Amino acid sequence: MNFNFLSPVSDLVLAHNELLSAQALGRKLKIHSEKNGIPNLDDVNIAIIGVLENRNDVNYIGETFGLDEIRKAFYSLFPGTWNTTMADLGDIHKGETVEDTYFAVKTAINLLVKKNIIPIILGGSQDLTYANYRAYDNLIPMVNVVNVDSKFDLGDSSKPIKNNSFVGKIILNQPYNLFNYATVGYQTYFNSQEEIDLMNQLYFESYRLGEVSHNISLVEPVLRDANIVSVDLTSVKSSEVSLKQKFSPNGLNGKEICAIARYAGISNKVSSFGIYEYKPSKDDEITAMLVAQMLWYFVEGVNYRVKDDDFTNDNNYQKFIALVDDDELIFYKSTKTGRWWIEIPFITEVNNKLKRHTLLPCTHEDYLDACNNKVPERWYKAFRKNCV
Structure with a gap:
């Protein structure tokens, strides 16, 4: 080199x-x-x-x-x-x-x-x-x-x-x-x-x-x-x-x-x-x-890096769904590390930059907020960016 x-x-x-x-x-x-x-x-x-x-x-x-x-x-x-x-x-x-x-x-x-x-x-x-x-x-x-x-x-x-x-x-x-x-x-x-x-x-x-x-x-x-x-x-x-x-x-x-x-x-x-x-x-x-x-x-x-973001194998994660107003928010929790992610839906009619369901890292508190009918701010911002 x-x-x-x-x-x-x-x-x-x-x-x-x-x-x-x-x-x-x-x-x-x-x-x-x-x-x-x-x-x-x-x-x-x-x-x-x-x-x-x-x-x-x-x-x-x-x-x-x-x-x-x-x-x-x-x-x-x-x-x-x-x-x-x-x-x-x-x-x-x-x-x-x-x-x-x-x-x-x-x-x-x-x-x-x-x-x-x-x-x-x-x-x-x-x-x-x-x-x-x-x-x-x-x-x-x-x-x-x-x-x-x-x-x-x-x-x-x-x-x-x-x-x-x-x-x-x-x-x-x-x-x-x-x-x-x-x-x-x-x-x-x-x-x-x-x-x-x-x-x-x-x-x-x-x-x-x-x-x-x-x-x-x-x-x-x-x-x-x-x-x-x-x-x-x-x-x-x-x-x-x-x-x-x-x-x-x-x-x-x-x-x-x-x-x-x-x-x-x-x-x-x-x-x-x-x-x-x-x-x-x-x-x-x-x-x-x-x-x-x-x-x-x-x-x-x-x-101490752990490959915990592979969601192709069902044994690697638990899936949780929370309803906020009319939106279904889908959360994933790694069984290896206990870290959390939230799914950002792909909007078909928008030419979005990522072209797939994007998993956004989040906290357990974000899941608890969603259970209390409160949209996590990170999810909202990422969702809005995906729509641009």
């Missing part, structure tokens, strides 16, 4: 790695080094790629950054009882233009996903999610994106792409592959009313910080349905991170962001995971360690 645009992990990190316990994660990774080149990826399940691009950050003033501290922190952790093989493929440096960087990111992700390797992208500015999304253009017909963020990042799509407007580009630029976009942990005062209204008009999903903090399991079905998960580190509250990383006194705490990373990992559909807006500072250890722990929980989740 041609990854000639990737530069190796720094000698500083490799020297640090040599001093670690033989049981540490860094000693079990396949690492792209100056000496040995890019490792063989034949049995690799997860690959880390750093992207040192931040020029489309709205606050960019020429600063550069590196990911050595994150790598050192991650390498020093101990793995669980995992059966995945991981590689660290090094970094994509800034291209001549930002578009060149996007092209490299898109190519790398596309190659990895085709090989059934999950890329973990450690990035600069979050507009790199656009390049991640474009990597799926010829892979799957419709893409679901989850953004863990305090803002929607819809922005003004008539202007050039920035880290606060990349979602507008994902929605409006051809080819149109986006089916669902969900924001987890948004904070209302950071989003204009126009953006909040637009999210509702497009039947996209948004989960406020308060809802997520009150019941973190609320977001598991959303992540179960995602192909791409993008995490903005500014969604984490400032008390949890280093000096330059501080953004807002309110936000997700360390435990919540790690739980979200694990939910992304156990989702059978998530095939790329990115953490963005990393800004190193002199007292960097705390942010680097938080990112390392998020990575750890994501990998832990991948190791």
Whole structure:
């Protein structure tokens, strides 16, 4: 595989790695080094790629950054009882233009996903999610994106792409592959009313910080349905991170962001995971360690994936029917994991994008709501989108 645009992990990190316990994660990774080149990826399940691009950050003033501290922190952790093989493929440096960087990111992700390797992208500015999304253009017909963020990042799509407007580009630029976009942990005062209204008009999903903090399991079905998960580190509250990383006194705490990373990992559909807006500072250890722990929980989740969404065999599920007004809502519960799905009916006269009965991940609470004559909001939005 041609990854000639990737530069190796720094000698500083490799020297640090040599001093670690033989049981540490860094000693079990396949690492792209100056000496040995890019490792063989034949049995690799997860690959880390750093992207040192931040020029489309709205606050960019020429600063550069590196990911050595994150790598050192991650390498020093101990793995669980995992059966995945991981590689660290090094970094994509800034291209001549930002578009060149996007092209490299898109190519790398596309190659990895085709090989059934999950890329973990450690990035600069979050507009790199656009390049991640474009990597799926010829892979799957419709893409679901989850953004863990305090803002929607819809922005003004008539202007050039920035880290606060990349979602507008994902929605409006051809080819149109986006089916669902969900924001987890948004904070209302950071989003204009126009953006909040637009999210509702497009039947996209948004989960406020308060809802997520009150019941973190609320977001598991959303992540179960995602192909791409993008995490903005500014969604984490400032008390949890280093000096330059501080953004807002309110936000997700360390435990919540790690739980979200694990939910992304156990989702059978998530095939790329990115953490963005990393800004190193002199007292960097705390942010680097938080990112390392998020990575750890994501990998832990991948190791606990269970194929529980095969509904061709009657023994794999229980079926429940609830009547809401005149609608029959059909639910499925996996006998393996206890996870729930709801059926979205296919409307024959509409040229819908999915052309089949779609099973939408949901919660047990959604079933209880339906039994109490209340339509689950996720079902309603997905149904409306299917009619468009």
